[in-house]
Amino acid sequence: MFWQVEELEVKLLDRTREVERLRSELGATDLEKQLELLVVENEQLKQQLKSWRCLEPHNIDAAAKTCNCSHCPYSQDAEKMRRELLHSKSQSQQRERSLADLEQDMPRKSPRVDSLMWQLHDSTHQQEDYGQWQGEAEHKPTLRSKQCEQELARQGAAPPRVEFVTQTVKADPTDSHRALAEVQTKNVALQEQVSGQRQLLRELQTQLHESQRNCAQLRTQVRVCDLGAPKSLNTYINTCFQILVYEEELQRAQGQLEVEMQNLEEEKNKVIEEAFMRAESQMKAVHENLAGVRINLMSLQPALRTLTCDYNSLKRQVQHFPYMLDKAITEAKHEICQVISEVSSTNQELLLKYKKEMNLRKKCHNELVRLKGNIRVFCRVRPISQDEKDAADARILLSFDSDDDSILYLSSKGKVMTFELDKVFPPQATQEEVFKEVQSLVTSCIDGYNVCIFAYGQTGSGKTYTMEGETDNPGINQRALHLLFSEVREKAPDWNYKIKVSMVEIYNETLRNLLSESSSAKLDIRMKPDGSGQLYVPELTEFPVQSLVDIKQVFELGRMNRATACTNLNEHSSRSHALLIITVCGLNITTGDRTQGKLNLVDLAGSERISKSGAEGTRLREAQCINKSLAALGDVINALRSKHPHVPFRNSRLTYLLQDSLSGDSKTLMMVQVSPSPSNTSESLCSLKFAQRVRSLELSSASAASRKHENLSTPSSPTHDHTEVDSPPVTPIPLPISRASSTVHKVEESVYRNF
Template identity: 30%
Template sequence: MPLFINRDQIFAHQVHLLEHKLRSKEERILELETENAILHLRLAECLGKLRREKEEETKAQKNHQNQKNSQKITQSALAKLLSEVQAVKQDLSEVFGVYVNFATELQEKSKELQEKVEHASSVLKGHRGDDVQSLQDHVAALECSLEEEKQKCREERQRRRELHNTLVELRGNIRVHCRVRPVLHFDHVQPSTLTTGPALSEEVVYAVSDDTVLVNCMKTGIPVQNKMFEFERVHGPEDSQDAVFEEVKPLLTSLLDGYNVCIMAYGQTGSGKTHTMMGSQPMKEAQQGIIPKAAAELFRLISEKPAESHTVEVSVMEVYNNEVFDLLARDEDRNSVDQRRDIITTSTGTSQVTALTYEPVSSASEVMQVISGVLKLRARCPTLVHTDSSRSHLIVTLTISSNSPNALALARRLQSAKKDMQRSTQREWWSPRCRRANPSARLSSDELFASPASSPCHSPCHSPCPSPRPSISQAPFKTKLQLVDLAGSECVGMSGVSGAALWETSCINRSLSALSDVLGALAEQRPHVPYRNSKLTHLLQDAIGGDAKLLVMLCVSPTQRFITESLQSLGFGTRARQVQKEMPKRKKTPLK
């Protein structure tokens, strides 16, 4: 076997030498052809010169003798060139003959080497077929093991996310998702000649994983500083509307379980808030946002319940210049008193809007028809960032009334059990097996009676909860789905507005600052939370600091031009994650 390898090497070396010689001859041929072309050019040049000299001879008789001399010189030069051309042609014919010989020899050697390689391959296959098969089996086993490890890694990542979501819900924290939009046409602006540094259209915000955002903070003369932000879920520019909604979808199930839900989009103008919440126009199914998809999912869940067990009503409001307007009041005059609404706090501590208009709906298409009919009334104004910038906070509320017998029975059971717990905590029928018998492990009444099937005391003969009393009200209980599209959070200098629009921007910034102050007070657990500093925070008090399940969808721009606003939005989301609210509570009694 070693002899065969040396022989192959010798043959390969010979082939290499022959190829090298062939290339050298080909290069020589090219050189000669080039020289031949140059000589032909020179010959043509001389002939032209000769013709010109002949013409000059007919025109000027005085230079006749000089022309004769030049003709003699030219003829001698031509003779010399012709002799050189003939020599070059002779060399070219010799080179071509050598090239033909080398080509024939190379073809013969290649044929011989091919035969030897085929022979060696057959010998190698015969002697080492078993070894090759074992190696192939080993590689296949390794690939299978790698695929199993990847699957386990995906399962562990999913399990970690589920556990994290459970932990967030148990701690009562606000869920924060982030979406980084792609680079758009208005990101490409002409930089000022006076400014130096990174290009404004350069991408500096990246979704590096499904829960991490990376920001490259670049300044002139300062090394690049990377900032990392972690959230419950991060969507990159390549994520579709369906992928974004899949992360929001589990919250909608909580609506029919008796929980309030609020989904809020936060970010600067042009960062994709309205696209995320409403979708693109014209409304195509693939480009629908959270609001139409949430309505469709809600009615799909309702369709799985008993007939006529739930009713849905929709209301649409906007907070504009720190005033609440009812967009369903059918009055296009923004300054009309009929459209303005006040916010009151009920005896139960919840915030309500007086004289708010509710439209009953029975399908997702009716919801979108109602919303689309009043979106034109929303305050808009062109800015330097966007030609159709929203100048108000839009709040779409879907109120679900649960009329099903199961829901009523659950409400009566909870009320009855709560009263009995207060009156008779020391009765003998408190079984040690019931979780409520242990004061240290006592849970809230809504957890104890989440469903008759899951309760530890659901059996009729062992239930610690007496049967519903006839005096319990038969009114349904209600839950709310609030979908909020906030106005842009950019500064006045970035928006470039003036006049009346300047006051609008000031009101927007004050309301968003009030929202940030509320989150800061909740995160630091201050005794006073300034909800009433703004109509926006007062209106959303139940969702921000109450018992609703709140999800904040941060929308950020990826380019250097908006890095200040992007960092502000990411900082807002970080503060929101630090808020520890009370655990979301299931609605047990009707909303008044």
């Protein structure tokens, strides 16, 4: 029995160890199955114990029965054993209850095992996450360092600028420090996680120790039970032995768990160490970058200092700039004033020189005009018309000298006569060419001269064409106004000019204002009441003109007024004198000098002989008036050329009106118009003889005294008005004018014969 009890004790001890091991291994992941197996085996052991219990009383009773003697030492032993057995039974029941309690306690412990398993799982994940994070943490600084390197390379390539360098130097250390701080923060977090894991591990160890303590208590209890257990309970001992086996297995599993935990701990430490190593190497790289940045910064500092110096000097310059600018402006102003004063003095000198030159030029011009004669004679031959070409007696009467533009040849009655004038314009001469020769006279009216330009010739010889021209090819009138405008504009800075225009028609010795509202208004010529002896025409319209539009308006109005007074304008224009009077008043703004010149542009009436035209009645009257005025004009020109003290201006309305423009320093141009038609030969001959005579008289005016004297002895023109107070007998120019009576015819013939 004793050996059975000992055996039972050994089994119980083993069982206790096994239970203790199992208890200590609670919480391990893969021990659940072992625990189940142990529970199953435990059940089997219980079954064996039950069967053993069933057998044991019976054996004991049998033994008691076989040994019924009270004196038998065996019976006493048996009694004792029976008591011990009962005690053991009770203890065994207690142990069963303890085991049942343990079994009941097992499901309660299972959630704890589960939670420990989940914690272990989470720890493993955290370690994995930590490893991943370590990889990211390792990758981020690398990226940042690359960015830093790229940024540094870019800064190196960029031109050194103060602002840019400053910004770059400031930016990189900040970023590196920030990355370092982030890494350090993450390291701290990892440290915290590791410390948490360690804390968890410590808790698990504490729980393990508690479980071991519980197991030890249980073992003590079992040992106590074993001490009182009967040796006969072999099954129970076997069960205890199995329990001890299980406890050993549990212990082994615990050992494995500890090894695994240690491995995990080592792995964790290793991972942490590697992470630290990587972080340190990254930190080192960052520090190296930082050092490189610092070196760059150090190398850039001199440039920065230079730039700062430059900037400061520039700043100083900018600060001083207003003062310097003011100073420079003042100096510039001073210099400019000096230059202006120098220029103005030079200008004054030049102005004086210019004035001297102008006066000289004027004098020269006047001298030239004087040498040429104040009265100049031009001749213009109009082109032959188609009718004239087609005529039966078409011949070429007029010819020109290609080398001398002042010579004209006329073939008449088999003789070739030569006429020398100031200028001869052939038929192909343009309006521009003609005007070019007269423009000096036109501009002299700006200088204050009075100028008269007459177009003289028989009807149809081209007087109106030369003076008025055509719409698209204007004559002297319009061109003269254009020239005056341009000349006045040129002188505008110094001179202020006003140009006024009047248009007058003289028909049958009647003066008509062509620019008035009523075209039939007749004008009179009167002496100025101021005693100056100058003439004026009251109510004569003076139209101020400033532009070409004004000129057009004036000409349009004059043409309209002229047309309304007659039935046939062409015929009427042939029988009347048309005067365009241009007055140019100038005021010198600086000197205050004043000038007043007058340009008279006269389209005379036709000069054909009445004897040829055979006019009667109204025509005769018109012809007489025309002849009278033309003869008067001839007388006046003759008197002027011969420097006669008395000039018979009052002999006609024409000469009376032009008195102030024909006397004194005034300049006169006679444009003799000639028709090339053979049918007009005699008229052309008369006109040319007249022109020749006028010119020869003018050129010989230097020796005119003697001739004047001679001329004075010749009879005056029959048309000369001897009744005029101021018209002493003068030698008239033998104008080829018509005569209204037979006596006139005779005189006319004698006049022509003189040529």
